[in-house]
Amino acid sequence: xxxxxxxxxxxxxxxxxxxxxxxxxxxxxxxxxxxxxxxxxxxxxxxxxxxxxxxxxxxxxxxxxxxxxxxxxxxxxxxxxxxxxxxxxxxxxxxxxxxxxxxxxxxxxxxxxxxxxxxxxxxxxxxxxxxxxxxxxxxxxxxxxxxxxxxxxxxxxxxxxxxxxxxxxxxxxxxxxxxxxxxxxxxxxxxxxxxxxxxxxxxxxxxxxxxxxxxxxxxxxxxxxxxxxxxxxxxxxxxxxxxxxxxxxxxxxxxxxxxxxxxxxxxxxxxxxxxxxxxxxxxxxxxxxxxxxxxxxxxxxxxxxxxxxxxxxxxxxxxxxxxxxxxxxxxxxxxxxxxxxxxxxxxxxxxxxxxxxxxxxxxxxxxxxxxx
Amino acid sequence: xxxxxxxxxxxxxxxxxxxxxxxxxxxxxxxxxxxxxxxxxxxxxxxxxxxxxxxxxxxxxxxxxxxxxxxxxxxxxxxxxxxxxxxxxxxxxxxxxxxxxxxxxxxxxxxxxxxxxxxxxxxxxxxxxxxxxxxxxxxxxxxxxxxxxxx
Numbered sequence: 001x002x003x004x005x006x007x008x009x010x011x012x013x014x015x016x017x018x019x020x021x022x023x024x025x026x027x028x029x030x031x032x033x034x035x036x037x038x039x040x041x042x043x044x045x046x047x048x049x050x051x052x053x054x055x056x057x058x059x060x061x062x063x064x065x066x067x068x069x070x071x072x073x074x075x076x077x078x079x080x081x082x083x084x085x086x087x088x089x090x091x092x093x094x095x096x097x098x099x100x101x102x103x104x105x106x107x108x109x110x111x112x113x114x115x116x117x118x119x120x121x122x123x124x125x126x127x128x129x130x131x132x133x134x135x136x137x138x139x140x141x142x143x144x145x146x147x148x149x150x151x152x153x154x155x156x157x158x159x160x161x162x163x164x165x166x167x168x169x170x171x172x173x174x175x176x177x178x179x180x181x182x183x184x185x186x187x188x189x190x191x192x193x194x195x196x197x198x199x200x201x202x203x204x205x206x207x208x209x210x211x212x213x214x215x216x217x218x219x220x221x222x223x224x225x226x227x228x229x230x231x232x233x234x235x236x237x238x239x240x241x242x243x244x245x246x247x248x249x250x251x252x253x254x255x256x257x258x259x260x261x262x263x264x265x266x267x268x269x270x271x272x273x274x275x276x277x278x279x280x281x282x283x284x285x286x287x288x289x290x291x292x293x294x295x296x297x298x299x300x301x302x303x304x305x306x307x308x309x310x311x312x313x314x315x316x317x318x319x320x321x322x323x324x325x326x327x328x329x330x331x332x333x334x335x336x337x338x339x340x341x342x343x344x345x346x347x348x349x350x351x352x353x354x355x356x357x358x359x360x361x362x363x364x365x366x367x368x369x370x371x372x
Numbered sequence: 373x374x375x376x377x378x379x380x381x382x383x384x385x386x387x388x389x390x391x392x393x394x395x396x397x398x399x400x401x402x403x404x405x406x407x408x409x410x411x412x413x414x415x416x417x418x419x420x421x422x423x424x425x426x427x428x429x430x431x432x433x434x435x436x437x438x439x440x441x442x443x444x445x446x447x448x449x450x451x452x453x454x455x456x457x458x459x460x461x462x463x464x465x466x467x468x469x470x471x472x473x474x475x476x477x478x479x480x481x482x483x484x485x486x487x488x489x490x491x492x493x494x495x496x497x498x499x500x501x502x503x504x505x506x507x508x509x510x511x512x513x514x515x516x517x518x519x520x521x522x523x
Binding site: 054055056107113114117118119120121125238242243245246247248254258259261262265266268269272273338345346349 | 407477478480499504
C-alpha cells in the first residue's frame with residue numbers, strides 16, 4: 001500500500017512550476033489506455049434491419065437470418081443471448097433444459113406479445129364500485145372460491161419460476177412468455193385476494209391441494225409440469241372461470257373472471273403447443289403423457305372428494321344455500337362434464353390415449369352421468 | 373369521443389358489420405384493460421348466412437359475406453340460429469352492452485355444441501375464441517351504438 005501512496009497519479013499530483021511554459025493538460029498527456037474497438041467486428045450477422053409491421057415490432061419478427069436459428073439442442077451453457085458471439089472460457093451456468101423438445105412451442109413469441117399487449121390492472125381496470133353487499137351465504141361461497149383460486153395462482157407462480165431459471169437462453173421466447181405467465185398468475189393472486197376482501201367477507205379454508213402438490217413436485221422435467229399445470233389444472237381452472245363469469249354477481253366479478261379466462265387460455269395454448277412439439281420429437285412422450293395423466297386423475301379425484309369447492313360453487317350457481325342442493329349441484333355437474341369433455345378433446349387432439357372408463361370416482365361419475 | 377351511428381343498418385349484413393367496425397375501430401377504450409391486439413379470422417354463422425371478420429392488430433379490418441366453404445379457413449366461427457343472434461344484438465342495444473345472460477361466454481356455455489367451433493378441429497386455433505373473448509365482446513358491445521334494423 002505504501003508504494004501506491006507514494007506514486008502520485010495524474011489526477012492527484014501537485015502541480016509543478018515550469019516557469020512561463022504552459023502547464024500540460026490532460027489532453028497532452030500520453031493516453032494510459034489505447035482503445036482498439038476490435039469487439040466491433042465480433043458479430044455473427046450484421047446489417048440486420050427488421051421493419052415493424054401493422055402490429056408493431058414483435059418478438060417473433062426478430063427471428064431472421066441466424067437470429068432465427070433455433071437448434072434442437074442448445075450447446076452453450078452460459079447466458080449468451082441467441083445469435084451473439086460466445087466469450088471463451090465462460091463457466092457453465094448449469095441449465096438443466098437445453099433440448100428444444102423439453103420446452104419449445106412455436107407460438108411462444110406470439111403469446112408473449114399477446115400477454116404484454118392485453119395486460120390489465122386489477123387496481124384500476126376492475127369496476128370495484130359495482131360490487132354491492134351479497135347475502136352472507138353467497139359472499140361466503142365467493143370468498144371460499146377466491147381462496148382456492150388464489151392458491152392455484154400461487155402454485156402457478158412457484159411452478160413457473162421454479163423451472164424458468166433452468167431453461168437455457170437458446171429458447172428465450174419460451175422464457176419470456178413464461179415470465180408473462182408468472183406475472184399473469186401474480187395478477188390473479190392479487191385480484192382474487194382483493195375480491196375476497198372487498199365486500200365484507202374474508203379468506204376461507206385452504207384447499208386440500210393434492211393437485212397443487214403434484215404440480216409443484218413434478219420432477220421429471222418441465223414437460224411433466226406442463227401436463228399437470230396446464231393440461232389438467234389449467235383446463236379445470238379455465239372451465240371454472242367460464243362458469244363463474246356466467247354466474248357473476250356484478251360487473252367487477254364479470255370483468256375478473258372474463259379476463260382471467262383469457263389469460264388462462266393463453267397459458268393453456270402454450271401448454272398444448274409444447275406438448276404437441278414434445279410428442280412429435282420425443283419417442284414415447286405420448287405414452288409418458290398418458291401415464292402422467294392417469295396419475296394426475298387420482299390426485300384430482302382426491303381433491304374433488306373434499307366437498308368445500310363443490311359446495312361453494314353450488315351455492316354460487318344456485319344463488320344461495322337454498323338453491324345449492326338442486327340447481328347449484330346440477331350446474332356443478334355440468335361444469336365437471338364440460339371440463340372432462342374439453343380435457344378429453346384436447347388429449348385426443350394431442351393423440352394421447354385416454355380411457356374415460358378408467359377414471360377414479362368421483363370423476364367417473366360425471367362420465368357415467370353423461371353416458372346415461 | 374366514441375363514434376355514433378348516423379344511419380341504420382340491417383342485421384345481418386356486411387353494412388351492419390361495417391358500422392360496428394367503424395365504432396369499434398374508433399374507440400380507444402376497447403384497446404386497454406385486457407383488450408388490445410387481436411389477430412384472427414372469425415366467421416359469424418347466422419342461419420344460412422356467413423360473414424367473415426378479419427381482426428388485425430387493434431382493429432377489425434374487414435367484414436365480408438361468404439359461403440359455408442369459408443368456414444374451412446377461419447380460426448373459429450360463432451354459430452347460432454338467427455333468432456338467437458337477434459336476441460343477443462337486441463339485448464346489447466337495450467343494455468348498452470351484453471348483460472350477464474348474453475355474453476359470448478354465457479352463450480357458449482348454454483349450447484350443447486358450444487357457440488364457438490371450427491371445421492379443422494385445431495384446438496390451438498379454436499382457443500383463440502377464449503384468448504380474444506374480451507375483444508370479441510367489445511366488438512359486439514359496440515353494436516349498441518349503431519342503429520340496427522332486423523330483417
